[in-house]
Amino acid sequence: MVFTRFGAGRARATTPGRAVVGLLALTATVGTLTAVDATTPAAAAPGSVIVSANFDTGGLPAGWRAVDGSWTVKNGRLYGAAASGSNKITFGRHLNDFRFEATVRFESVTEATRWTALGLDVPAAGTPPWWIATLRSGSTASNGIEFAQLTTANSWNVTNTAAAPSAAGTGRDVSIAAEVHGINARWFFAGREVLRTSSLQRSTGGTQALIVNGATVSFDNVKVTELAPSPYIRPVGAPLTVIAHRGASAVAPENTLVAQDIARSNGADWIENDVQPSKDGVPFVLHDSTVDRTTNGTGAIRNLTSTQLKQLDAGSWFGPAFVGVRIPTLAEQLADLRTRGGRLLLEIKGAHTKAEVGRIIDIVRAEQMTGRVFIQSFETNALKYSYELAPEIPLGLLRSTLDADPVAVARQYHLTAYNPAVAALTARPAVIASLHTAGVALMVWTVDSASQWQQLKTLGVDGVITNRSPELVDWNAANLG
Template sequence: MILSRTGPVSARRRAVAGLAALTVTGGLLTTLGGAAPAVAGPGDVVVAENFDSGTLPAGWRAVDGEWKVVDGRLVGTSTSGNRKITFGRHLEHFRFSATVRFEQVNEATRWTALGLDVPASGATPWWIATMRSGSTAANGLEFAQLTPAGSWNVTNTTAAPYPAGTGRDLKVSIEVHGNQARWFLDGRQLMRTSSLQRSTDGGQALVVNGATVSFDDVTVTELAPNGLLRPEGAPLTVIAHRGASAAAPENTLVAQEVARRAGSDWVENDVQPSRDGVPFVLHDGTVDRTTDGSGAIRNLTSAQLKALDAGSWFAPHFAGARLPTLAEQLADLRTRGGNLLLEIKGAHTYDEVARIVEVIRSERMTGRVFVQSFDVPTLRHTRALAPELPLGLLRSTLDADPVALAKELGLAAYNPSDAALTTRPSVVADLHAAGVAVMVWTVDSATAWQRLEGYGVDGIITNRPAELAGWNAAQLQGGVGRPTVTVASPADGARLDRAQRPVLGVVTGNAGTVTVTLDGAPATPGQVLDLSGLTAGEHTIRVEATGPAGRTTVTSTFTVVADRVGLGYLVLASGAEPGASHAMLNLVTNGQYRQLAAYAQRHAGKQVPAPAAAVIAADATALAAQG
């Protein structure tokens, strides 16, 4: 995590969720069973049951199997087959949590599940998040659909880091945003899917199969629509840059397929119009680099573009790959799975953006497309035409006030380059506090991923999605390791003059308690260091991080140098009387450092504040000694 004045990012993110919940208007929620609609909003707890009443809660429907309340827990029993109890409302964005305990199982392959989209009657199709008692098996955790034909469509599987077994309480939580869902076990995300197929009326359910399972503290909470914000315990979102462009020809369907199989959460691609107005997936303004053709894309017709070979340039066995239209790309994602981070490349007219929106809607993909651009007018056009599409602003340098700009444009995400974010990592916490996600481009090294994880960013756009997905898995499955600490700013060994105002940046991981000192005095990560009050010479930052797996201590040093520019800054910032300030600046300009030192000492506490006078005199003496 990266620390700021207000504490760890993890703590701030919990507060952000509440803040976002208060600032988004709730929608109309349809209850199950034909009851009257009820209004709820993000942050509202729709279901909260601890079963202390001793009876089944009102509105809960035991569709099949034996369901009863025993000793303050709901107990479901299935000797064979699927047995379920339904409840709740249809929600597009929600968190479904429960404390789950296997009491008895027929065999380790038997399971229980949280139903994510289940009709009140229990009729198929329905979607569930499953956990086997033998949860460390390769399919110990699953996202799956029971189809109307009675067959299982298992879209995602993974192994839990420890067995559920019997007699053990486990905290299960599933966070759902439309077709996407995250699977959490005891606060750690272990799996994610983008393959849910949502109904218009399905609610929640609990399901048991070949087991007796007890449940407690069942909670369903509506969430704000911005599923781009990374929940507590979740890994970095993996965004495949131009598809898996390190392994396949960029911006092609084959690169998209490789990205999908690599475990990407999103595929990032670029769109531009052909001469006849058809949106095509291409990054460059010309086809020269990535095809066997030449010329500007806007000067070529769709027929000419479709005739080009977009694969041979990358490797011979990709010969024949074609430039996809946006419609073809979206159809592939809809039928085979995946979500699209779509960059509208460069400036587009209102009508050109309208054509892109038309394609997204005609392919029924508005719930699975996130639009970004460097061009602010293009984002304004998109918002006017399709307010349902989330927007991201790409930036090569940070704006003076990213939060204000995000609010003005209605952004779901602010997406800077890695280099830009590193200049001011504290902006991540500021954007999160405003409910805005941060997706960073384009980052391909594990060292940088670790640093960005520490900053608290939500996602990373990378040419190497398989490697990032694997890195995420290693972080999650490896458990909590020894605390990691990096002093990001000032950099170790940095030489700084008085006019610089570095932010104290400390990045930690696996840490619960972090103590920071500067030259032995308490310091606050995120604070701006005022170098005008420090002596010239070397200064030491010491960070001690303590976590479940031990303690790590790191020291970093920087040097404040005495130079002419810094000395001039000291005079200007000293608070001296105007006449004294003018006289001292003349001495700096003329290089009369000994005279300046004597002047500052003579007027200390009179025309020049004593603390400032002492530093000015010391730096002037040091410069005089240098000749």
């Protein structure tokens, strides 16, 4: 999937003055998500139903393999029983991106801690290691919902737990589902997302499975649907995602609402910014640790109050057309994006305490922008705090040099994107395929030349952070396919 462009305006701002005048006539709307066919396996494509079973024929569907335990079909349902241990039935085929759903009913349990599971990556023979999305009959317990792995040593590696919003209990149908993109997965209970993980360790041949433990469970309406890759991964032939570095910073003062307006109106998919707190704890949009370079003031941002920062001129340094432009607060920037359209790649700049990250998260939520914000940082602690406070917001790690194993790092920090410097990536482009296989996108910084845009598109990079977003939008249009 790719994002449609924000805004209908196509006029190009070639000078700062012309850009500001042009803003008065431009309007922006929020883009929608549209499906784009990606590279597809031979047997299916995104949206294809790989498995669909309602058991009305009275027998197991073709290709289903009862690995162990008792598995029978009666009254239009599949019954699995396991007095102890974990009994499995496998089916389907290996998929990197898919949705797995079923209606389940605990018929009886030995105790409320017993469980059933959707097998997300299970060898057809049922041998470990395998990954599951687990549901306990006592689903409102703190570990009533889990993502877990059975290791080759037959020990459990439980990576994520949560409580379901209601009890599964016994004798009642519950709809459950998991959506998987590489190492990332989401757990749904009765249509509601209740848990996420970025810790799956995928095999090259694991299939799907149903598993019961210490219980008799019946299943109906089992369905596996292939999904397009992560919405942040660019399908083959699709244009590069355009990320406006500090707004349209080549034609307007960086990290201002004016730069944001120009980038959005000229078609940028995302606005990228930098956020730091004032002395009184208000997050402001500023790149440097001091205000000296981009305002008429002096001093460290953390030594200046929000009142002092709001008095500074953040535009005249760039050109006379921008005299009086102010440093926006994060709340002001998000309010502008919410009302006029756009998404924000929000960089937490420099070391932040958990409380400071919490203030940022609170503002994102207050502005109702959690679905349109993507947090990135060089600071791994900032990402750690962000995940703890708002696991629903996607995360990207900025790197000047590549890690020895970017996929392991992506798993460690729950990354949706790995965002390296262009020179680091082009020196070792093989990491792109491994990250994509893991469901992790790449957003590369900071790239302003058409020759490098072409190189990155050929390599399979997903997004480009650029100072020249209007030019990249035009280049995309001229180089489709």
